[in-house]
Amino acid sequence: MLSTELRYFLAVAESGSLSAASRQLFVATSAISRQIRRLERDAGVTLFDRHARGMVLNDAGKLLEHRLRQSQRDMEVTLSEIKGLTAIRRTAIRIACTEGVAFDLLPAICSRFREHYPSVSFYLQTGNTRQVYESLHRGECDLALQFCLHPERGVQIAGSWPAPVLVVMSARHPLASQNFHLQDLSSYPVALTDQTTTVRQLFDLSCQMNGVFIEPTLTCNSFATLYHFLRQTPLAVTLCSRFTVPYDHHDHPLVLRHLEINHLTQRTLQIHLLPGRQQSAAITLFLEFLTAQLQQRSDHFSEAE
Numbered sequence: 001m002l003s004t005e006l007r008y009f010l011a012v013a014e015s016g017s018l019s020a021a022s023r024q025l026f027v028a029t030s031a032i033s034r035q036i037r038r039l040e041r042d043a044g045v046t047l048f049d050r051h052a053r054g055m056v057l058n059d060a061g062k063l064l065e066h067r068l069r070q071s072q073r074d075m076e077v078t079l080s081e082i083k084g085l086t087a088i089r090r091t092a093i094r095i096a097c098t099e100g101v102a103f104d105l106l107p108a109i110c111s112r113f114r115e116h117y118p119s120v121s122f123y124l125q126t127g128n129t130r131q132v133y134e135s136l137h138r139g140e141c142d143l144a145l146q147f148c149l150h151p152e153r154g155v156q157i158a159g160s161w162p163a164p165v166l167v168v169m170s171a172r173h174p175l176a177s178q179n180f181h182l183q184d185l186s187s188y189p190v191a192l193t194d195q196t197t198t199v200r201q202l203f204d205l206s207c208q209m210n211g212v213f214i215e216p217t218l219t220c221n222s223f224a225t226l227y228h229f230l231r232q233t234p235l236a237v238t239l240c241s242r243f244t245v246p247y248d249h250h251d252h253p254l255v256l257r258h259l260e261i262n263h264l265t266q267r268t269l270q271i272h273l274l275p276g277r278q279q280s281a282a283i284t285l286f287l288e289f290l291t292a293q294l295q296q297r298s299d300h301f302s303e304a305e
Contacts, residue, residue, distance in 0.1 A: 005039040006068060008032045009047065013065050017054035091282035092121040096132045096141035098197070100223045100244040101269070106145065109293050113286055120282055128196035128221075136274055142283050144272040145290075147198045147241065158271040159291045161298040163241040165202050165264040170234055171253040182212050182259055189217035189236040191226040198267055199239050206263045230254075242301045243269050243294075269294065 002010070011021040012032065022029045040046050047061035057065060097106060102124060110122050125135060129146055136144040136155065144155075147163055167185070169176055175184060193200045207214055217236070218229050226238045227245070242256060258264075271290065273279075279287070 002068070002072075005035045005042075008035040009039055009061075010065065010068060012036060012048070012055055013057050013061065016056070020054075091280055092123055093143075093283055093286055094123045094125070094141040096125045096127065096135040096144045096146075098129060098132055098146040099126045099193075099221065100147065100197070100199070100240055101145050102126045103223045103227065103244055105243050105297075109290055112293070113289050116289075117282070117285070120286075129198065130196075133272075136272055139274070142279070143287065146270060146272070148268055148270045149198050149201070149266060152270070152272060154275070155272040156275045158273050158287055159294060160268045160270045161243075161294055162265070163243055163267050163269040164258065165199050165239050165267060166241060166256040167237055167259060168230065168240055168245060168254055168256050169237045170230070171255050173235065173237070173255065175237070175257070176255040180257075180259075182206060182210055182214075182261060185237055186212070186214045189233055190214055191218040191220070191229050191233075191236055191238040192216040193223060193226065193239075194219055194221045196221065199241075202263050202267060203239055206259070206261045209263065210261070241267070241269070243297065 008021065008025065008027070011025050012018060015021045015024055018029045018032050018036075021027075021032050025032070036048070043060070043064070045060045046058065047064060048055040049058050095106065106124060110124075114120055123141075125141060127135065129148070132144050132146045133152060133155075135141050143158070151157070167175075173188075175188070192203065195201065195204070206212075218226065220226055223240060223244060230236045230238050245254060245256065271287070271294075273287075
């Protein structure tokens with residue numbers, strides 16, 4: 001995008017002589033010399049100190065070279081941004097996640113991201129922890145988001161946040177305003193996910209370690225079903241994390257309560273990537289946005305507790 005004079009000027013500045021610039025540009029020495037003199041005439045100053053063994057930039061020439069190099073770098077950055085925006089407009093981001101994450105968290109985050117990049121599309125696939133892990137390693141998704149009980153091998157962890165298992169109930173539930181223990185839940189309808197979920201695994205382990213037996217009133221592999229059962233059964237309770245239930249409970253306020261059981265705290269929400277895979281501009285931007293959103297929500301939970 002530089003004029004002929006400026007291109008020739010930079011070639012001489014870099015190579016140190018007209019003859020070297022001639023070989024680099026495949027242009028006659030006389031033609032380069034004419035363009036350099038024309039540039040100096042237009043600038044009103046000489047740009048080189050001429051010696052028998054070559055040409056060396058003087059102070060004016062150094063200033064011009066610096067500005068031209070800076071302009072080239074700025075142009076390269078701008079072109080990269082333009083190419084990135086074009087790629088973003090054409091990108092569908094594929095996400096694999098566990099079902100609890102897909103209930104409210106990811107739809108909300110995807111919607112907010114599309115406010116900035118409305119042409120981005122998403123393909124969201126849900127499954128249990130093992131299915132999500134396998135989907136990532138088969139290359140069926142660009143990133144995975146799931147609750148984990150331990151570090152997964154063979155993945156790059158792009159972010160991790162505490163996600164303890166909490167008891168969820170209506171704000172009008174008898175247990176909502178008092179301290180209670182695991183055994184107390186047996187007096188109420190308990191809705192649980194199946195044994196493939198980290199929530200159920202930690203709950204069953206907690207019951208076993210505390211000598212408590214609780215038979216679920218409803219078992220389902222979809223948190224959405226448990227959530228609506230909770231809404232329609234005033235005395236029911238279920239379990240999930242603060243990342244799972246919706247932000248807004250104004251119409252039907254919910255309460256999320258801790259049980260003082262160590263096993264229920266041993267869980268994190270993690271973003272997984274496949275190591276060594278180069279990410280597109282759209283995915284890089286979404287990862288930054290997703291990380292910021294999850295950190296914001298995690299900070300909000302910490303302040304509320």
